[in-house]
Amino acid sequence: MTSATTLHGSCHCGQLNLQFSTAQDPASLVPRACDCSFCRKHGAAYISDPAGRLSIHARGGALRHYQQGSNNADFLVCGCCGVLVAVVFEHLSRLYGAVNAGCLDGKARLAEAVPASPQMLSADDKISRWIRLWVPDVELSMSDAEIAAV
Numbered sequence: 001m002t003s004a005t006t007l008h009g010s011c012h013c014g015q016l017n018l019q020f021s022t023a024q025d026p027a028s029l030v031p032r033a034c035d036c037s038f039c040r041k042h043g044a045a046y047i048s049d050p051a052g053r054l055s056i057h058a059r060g061g062a063l064r065h066y067q068q069g070s071n072n073a074d075f076l077v078c079g080c081c082g083v084l085v086a087v088v089f090e091h092l093s094r095l096y097g098a099v100n101a102g103c104l105d106g107k108a109r110l111a112e113a114v115p116a117s118p119q120m121l122s123a124d125d126k127i128s129r130w131i132r133l134w135v136p137d138v139e140l141s142m143s144d145a146e147i148a149a150v
Contacts, residue, residue, distance in 0.1 A: 004053075009085065009104040011078035015062035016085045020099050020135070022052040027109055031101040032116035038068050038075070042084040045113040046098035048134045054097050055139035056086055063142060070123040073130070088138055089130055096130050097138035 004021045022029065031045035038044075048054075056076065064079040073089040088097040101110055118126055 007099075007104050007108045009099065009108075011062075011083035011085055011103060012081040013062075013078060013083075015059045015080050016056065016076065016078045016083070017059075018054065018056045018085055018099060018103070020047070020049075020052060020054050020104075022049040024049055024052075027111060029101075030111040031113040032098075033113040034119075035115055035117050036069060036119045038066075039084075042100070043102055044084055044087075044100045045102065046087065046116075047101050047110060048098040050133060050136065052135045053137075053139075054086070054099065054135040055141070056097075058140075058142045060144065061142075069119060070126060072123055072127060086138075088140070089127070089134075091127060091131060094136050095138040095140065096134040096136050098130075098134045 004023050005026055006019050006021045008019055010017045029047045031047050033045040062079045064077045065074040066077055073087050075084055076086045077084050083103055084100050085103045086097050086099050088095055
């Protein structure tokens, strides 16, 4: 692992933007395609790096939180265009997160997605898995900038 690569992404309308930094080669990042009904309907497959960094910025009050399943994680969805950009959860005052690979700019060349079935895990097992796999200390910021017309 050498210098960090920063991958950029956003929702469709650009109100939610993210930067994901990792020292891993993006081609070695394997998106995990969650098989729950919510993630399937959004076409979500998540990448993360427990040694990486993730910052998410929302403009104009566009950020919406959605919980389902065990209600431990918050899915971050744009209230304007409906794109799911990431999932986060808080544990012991730390915010952990994973990026929906589908919202990354087209330049990112990732490994092929593999299926994941977290719905088969208990709530405690999910939390242990997220702590082990997800990016810790996610930065989530918001501004009052006007929502752009879509």
